[in-house]
Every structure is written in structure tokens, then in C-alpha cells.
Amino acid sequence: MSTSFQLNERASEIRWSKGSCGVSGCADPECVCALCAQPIGISEDDPRWEGHDRESCGWCELCEDEVPIMLFRGEGKAMLQAAFHQKCFERLLAPGGAA
Numbered sequence: 001m002s003t004s005f006q007l008n009e010r011a012s013e014i015r016w017s018k019g020s021c022g023v024s025g026c027a028d029p030e031c032v033c034a035l036c037a038q039p040i041g042i043s044e045d046d047p048r049w050e051g052h053d054r055e056s057c058g059w060c061e062l063c064e065d066e067v068p069i070m071l072f073r074g075e076g077k078a079m080l081q082a083a084f085h086q087k088c089f090e091r092l093l094a095p096g097g098a099a
């Protein structure tokens with residue numbers, strides 16, 4: 001994975017985890033956003049999915065939240081990962097950490 005991006009000082013707030021279960025909207029501490037600690041994605045039975053066709057939807061806020069940005073550090077068994085909402089990850093890249 002390339003590290004061509006530069007994280008700002010908010011990178012110190014990242015909570016690294018050993019890995020998530022991959023279930024959308026999971027509130028487990030290992031699965032939530034590494035920055036804001038909120039679940040990533042929306043669970044399958046959320047009413048907001050009603051009337052939403054993921055196949056035909058190009059990109060909306062619901063779909064965007066489904067796709068976390070992943071960072072990894074370390075190797076092998078010591079590898080840690082961090083998942084972020086797209087918006088949270090942008091805060092790590094913004095100059096000065098501005099939201």
C-alpha cells in the first residue's frame with residue numbers, strides 16, 4: 001500500500017485495532033471508526049435502506065458510509081488496522097486538522 005498521503009497531527013488520535021468483523025454498522029470497539037468511534041456503514045435492517053437500490057445508485061451518503069478507508073501498520077501478527085469514515089479520513093489529511 002502506498003503512503004503517498006501525509007497525515008496531519010490528528011493521526012495521534014487514531015485508535016488502532018486488530019481487525020474488524022466486517023459487518024456494516026457494527027458497534028464493536030474493534031470495528032468502529034478509528035477517529036470518531038462511531039460505527040461505519042449502516043446495518044442491513046436500517047430503515048434508510050428502504051426504497052434504496054444499491055445496484056442503480058451511483059453514490060450517495062448511504063453508499064459512501066458503507067466503504068471505510070483502511071490504514072494498516074506493522075506486519076504479520078503484529079499488524080494493526082484502522083478504519084475510517086471517508087469524512088473522518090479527510091480530517092486526517094486536511095492542513096492543521098481542520099474539519
Ligand SMILES: [Zn+2]
Binds near residue numbers: 021022027
Ligand atoms: Zn464488528
Ligand SMILES: [Zn+2]
Binds near residue numbers: 034035
Ligand atoms: Zn468516523
Ligand SMILES: [Zn+2]
Binds near residue numbers: 053057061062063064
Ligand atoms: Zn446510494
